[in-house]
Amino acid sequence: MFILVISNTFVSSIPGITVAGENPELIKYTPVADAEFLFYSRPLSIDAIPVTPEGHPTPGVITKASKILSNFPLIVVRSGTLLAPKIPFVNITETPGNNIAEKTALPALEKVLEASEIFGQELSNLIGEVFIGESVPGGTTTAQAVLTSLGYDSNVSSASKENPLKLKKEIVRKALERVGKNIPYDWYEALKEFGDPMMAFIMGFSHGYKGKIYLAGGTQMLAVAALLKETGVKPEKILTTKYVLNDKTATFEKTAKEIGINFYAANLNFSRSKYQGLRDYERGVVKEGVGAGGSVFISESKGIGADLIVKKVEEIYGSLIGKK
Numbered sequence: 372m373f374i375l376v377i378s379n380t381f382v383s384s385i386p387g388i389t390v391a392g393e394n395p396e397l398i399k400y401t402p403v404a405d406a407e408f409l410f411y412s413r414p415l416s417i418d419a420i421p422v423t424p425e426g427h428p429t430p431g432v433i434t435k436a437s438k439i440l441s442n443f444p445l446i447v448v449r450s451g452t453l454l455a456p457k458i459p460f461v462n463i464t465e466t467p468g469n470n471i472a473e474k475t476a477l478p479a480l481e482k483v484l485e486a487s488e489i490f491g492q493e494l495s496n497l498i499g500e501v502f503i504g505e506s507v508p509g510g511t512t513t514a515q516a517v518l519t520s521l522g523y524d525s526n527v528s529s530a531s532k533e534n535p536l537k538l539k540k541e542i543v544r545k546a547l548e549r550v551g552k553n554i555p556y557d558w559y560e561a562l563k564e565f566g567d568p569m570m571a572f573i574m575g576f577s578h579g580y581k582g583k584i585y586l587a588g589g590t591q592m593l594a595v596a597a598l599l600k601e602t603g604v605k606p607e608k609i610l611t612t613k614y615v616l617n618d619k620t621a622t623f624e625k626t627a628k629e630i631g632i633n634f635y636a637a638n639l640n641f642s643r644s645k646y647q648g649l650r651d652y653e654r655g656v657v658k659e660g661v662g663a664g665g666s667v668f669i670s671e672s673k674g675i676g677a678d679l680i681v682k683k684v685e686e687i688y689g690s691l692i693g694k695k
Contacts, residue, residue, distance in 0.1 A: 373666065376507075377505075378505070379508065381469055382509035385542065389508045389511075389530065397417065403452055403455070408435060409431060410447075410458045415457040427652070428657075430660040432684050432691075440675045441669055451467045484578075486575065488575040491579025492580070495580050501585070502668070506660060511539065511589075517570065518626065522554050529620070529621075530660065532655045562598055583607050587611075589660075597626075608634055612659050612663055618655060637667035641681060646688055646689070
């Protein structure tokens with residue numbers, strides 16, 4: 372079972388913090404559009420797939436290709452989006468995360484944890500293995516804040532080729548000063564003050580679910596794994612892409628080792644694509660999201676190679692932009 376958790380955080384409204392959307396107004400649509408795209412040939416809430424300001428497509432095209440090829444079942448969980456997706460979904464909370472520089476991220480954390488744990492318990496009766504991906508604009512900044520507050524000397528990645536780490540760390544500094552306690556924080560306070568609704572869902576879910584859990588994502592999932600470690604829960608692996616590992620501004624491998632979590636990196640190659648938007652993945656844009664690495668892992672476990680997935684991505688992207 373593949374679970375896509377969609378969330379918003381008002382951290383994404385800070386200028387320059389995210390490129391997960393063509394412009395600031397469309398960023399709020401990115402999570403619901405990603406989810407809708409996995410169910411239908413196009414999003415329903417906006418008239419095009421999410422792209423960066425430079426026109427690079429959502430990594431959801433990779434997840435969509437993998438889903439078509441390997442036919443894995445999908446559940447979308449709404450954990451704090453500004454809008455409801457126009458698809459069947461599980462509703463955990465409608466409240467987005469706050470801007471951590473200004474106020475507590477998740478004041479209603481306990482309710483989110485409780486609902487998520489119940490859902491995890493129920494899903495345990497149906498299936499013994501889940502892969503959890505995410506779509507959260509601004510989520511690498513909340514991940515940086517959580518990792519820092521737990522005592523990790525780490526750098527998160529970015530969908531942008533130019534990682535705005537300085538800005539992210541300035542927001543984290545303001546958030547830590549707002550609370551005014553010494554590092555390290557305990558997991559609950561770190562999550563409540565600095566996290567986002569996606570992290571809250573996975574934390575609650577993981578304490579109710581009895582099967583194997585794979586975290587499909589990049590440095591955002593490192594923050595989740597670090598939180599889970601504090602409560603004695605260890606996911607099977609983090610499933611990401613080579614693009615996250617190749618990000619020299621981030622510390623993915625170092626931080627994964629410190630947390631004690633194994634990882635897999637999907638070895639995709641778009642260097643020969645006829646589309647610039649996909650070729651640029653090899654230059655370090657976008658990198659991961661919407662469970663892309665996890666979807667490739669599932670496909671490869673069914674004997675579907677990365678080359679076939681790349682070919683299917685080409686086909687899907689070509690049809691979206693009206694080219695063959």
